[in-house]
Amino acid sequence: xxxxxxxxxxxxxxxGDRVREINASILKDIIDYICDLKPEIRDRLISPxxxxxxxxxxxxxxxxxxxxxxxxxxxxxxxxxxxxPALGGGC
Amino acid sequence: xxxxxCPNCFGALDxxxxxxxxxxxxxxxxxxxxxxxxxxxxxLPLQDPRNIVSLGAGFTRLxxxxxxxxxxxxxxxxxxxxxxxxxxxxxxxxxxxxxxKALEFKLNAVGCASTGNLAAATAAxxxxxxxxxxxxxxxxxxxxxxxHALSYGARIVLVEGTYDEANWIASRFAExxxxxxxxxxxxxxxxEGSKTLAYEICEQLGWRTPDHIIIPMASGALLNAIDKxxxxxxxIGLIDGDVKISGVQPEGCSPIITAYRENRDYIKPxxxxxxxxxxxxxGNPGDGVxxxxxxxxxxxxxxSVTDREIIEAVNDLARLEGLFIEPGGAVTIAGLKKIVEEGxxxxxxxxxxxxxxxxxxxxxxxxxxxxxxLIIKPSIDELKKIIGVEKIx
Ligand SMILES: Cc1ncc(COP(=O)(O)O)c(C=O)c1O
Numbered sequence: 001x002x003x004x005x006x007x008x009x010x011x012x013x014x015x016g017d018r019v020r021e022i023n024a025s026i027l028k029d030i031i032d033y034i035c036d037l038k039p040e041i042r043d044r045l046i047s048p049x050x051x052x053x054x055x056x057x058x059x060x061x062x063x064x065x066x067x068x069x070x071x072x073x074x075x076x077x078x079x080x081x082x083x084x085p086a087l088g089g090g091c
Numbered sequence: 092x093x094x095x096x097c098p099n100c101f102g103a104l105d106x107x108x109x110x111x112x113x114x115x116x117x118x119x120x121x122x123x124x125x126x127x128x129x130x131x132x133x134x135l136p137l138q139d140p141r142n143i144v145s146l147g148a149g150f151t152r153l154x155x156x157x158x159x160x161x162x163x164x165x166x167x168x169x170x171x172x173x174x175x176x177x178x179x180x181x182x183x184x185x186x187x188x189x190x191x192k193a194l195e196f197k198l199n200a201v202g203c204a205s206t207g208n209l210a211a212a213t214a215a216x217x218x219x220x221x222x223x224x225x226x227x228x229x230x231x232x233x234x235x236x237x238x239h240a241l242s243y244g245a246r247i248v249l250v251e252g253t254y255d256e257a258n259w260i261a262s263r264f265a266e267x268x269x270x271x272x273x274x275x276x277x278x279x280x281x282x283e284g285s286k287t288l289a290y291e292i293c294e295q296l297g298w299r300t301p302d303h304i305i306i307p308m309a310s311g312a313l314l315n316a317i318d319k320x321x322x323x324x325x326x327i328g329l330i331d332g333d334v335k336i337s338g339v340q341p342e343g344c345s346p347i348i349t350a351y352r353e354n355r356d357y358i359k360p361x362x363x364x365x366x367x368x369x370x371x372x373x374g375n376p377g378d379g380v381x382x383x384x385x386x387x388x389x390x391x392x393x394x395s396v397t398d399r400e401i402i403e404a405v406n407d408l409a410r411l412e413g414l415f416i417e418p419g420g421a422v423t424i425a426g427l428k429k430i431v432e433e434g435x436x437x438x439x440x441x442x443x444x445x446x447x448x449x450x451x452x453x454x455x456x457x458x459x460x461x462x463x464x465l466i467i468k469p470s471i472d473e474l475k476k477i478i479g480v481e482k483i484x
Binding site for chain 1: 092095096098100101102103204205206207208209252254255256258259262263266274275278309310357358360362370373375377380
């Protein structure tokens with residue numbers, strides 16, 4: 001499996017490192033990893049029909065994975081996946 | 092670390108005031124205070140008033156329309172001209188409260204992600220507070236808005252991409268540095284500033300609610316803030332009555348409207364954006380789901396308007412009411428026209444349209460869509476040849 005750099009927001013890092021190296025070949029692997037850390041979060045990350053949900057945005061190398069292949073987005077060695085709370089707040 | 096996300100549902104946090112129904116606040120007390128948004132200080136989230144950073148934002152005019160209301164055959168149309176704020180948009184309200192709170196949190200720096208207007212508002216209030224300021228904006232923002240922010244000494248970072256990518260970078264920065272990004276990690280305080288628009292409208296109507304408020308939407312935050320403000324005044328007992336809240340987006344960037352039309356309760360983000368209302372260009376609106384709920388709960392509506400309809404609204408505001416408003420602010424008038432045409436407004440209904448940004452920041456709209464200036468030699472004969480006295484008389 002490819003090794004990717006995962007950057008978590010502090011609310012998900014739970015006092016641990018925000019930046020972690022993990023093995024993942026698609027974005028869904030990352031989601032499973034986060035759900036292992038915080039099982040109650042699954043339905044905030046993906047909808048019942050398996051779509052990326054909207055409490056968090058997932059950026060793969062700076063591109064919102066919603067516009068790639070969603071949870072099926074393929075990852076390769078050295079990719080950076082950054083998870084950011086989906087917040088509004090005007091502009 | 093500032094807490095800005097709910098640790099249970101991971102949604103955005105909002106400020107809640109304890110014991111609102113027992114608060115010692117009445118119209119006379121408010122009327123005796125300064126004419127800016129800090130006149131509502133009990134309803135603003137500051138612990139120590141010495142932290143207030145104010146350039147005088149707020150208490151802008153609520154104008155009863157004469158000629159536009161004739162055009163739409165309405166009896167009670169009001170225009171909330173929120174452009175006489177220090178940097179000429181409603182964002183000064185949000186920036187004043189958020190940056191005051193940044194001082195209270197003893198943050199080292201502030202900043203924002205911006206589609207244009209928030210940039211200058213944040214930069215100006217940061218200058219007043221003596222804090223360094225970092226602005227993240229997509230490359231397409233109007234240059235007038237950038238120079239405005241630059242003039243206050245802000246550092247501007249233009250991100251090659253959309254607003255959503257600029258917002259992502261700003262969010263990462265906020266996670267990694269001791270900085271208050273007004274619409275990210277100090278967002279709960281930002282919206283407290285915006286909600287004062289609702290307070291003012293009610294106060295200016297003599298502590299009454301209008302029947303209907305029409306609001307421009309980008310992220311949807313302003314619309315929700317207005318709703319929050321109205322609900323607070325109700326809880327205190329300063330107003331009663333229900334207000335329909337409607338939202339307007341430009342057709343070239345209308346993910347919230349699409350969700351409303353398709354009867355969805357979630358937003359599908361979009362990436363291909365094309366509108367002259369650049370300040371409303373958010374393809375992935377963070378407060379969109381909440382805005383949808385508010386619109387439905389209050390029995391308002393949601394409409395999108397084309398660039399051509401926006402330009403007509405900009406021109407109508409200027410030529411019929413003497414108000415110079417930018418496209419992002421004028422969408423409410425274009426939206427009103429649609430809502431009237433759809434028969435969703437009674438002639439007697441009291442309607443307030445928010446006008447949230449000044450036309451001075453988007454001068455190219457005028458140059459493209461108004462008469463060219465006439466150029467003549469300094470000769471009265473030449474002038475008369477071109478204009479003809481009989482036309483003026
Ligand atoms: C002029 C103007 N009106 C309205 C808005 C709407 O803001 P919101 O993101 O709160 O929906 C903006 C946002 O930048 C704006 O610039």
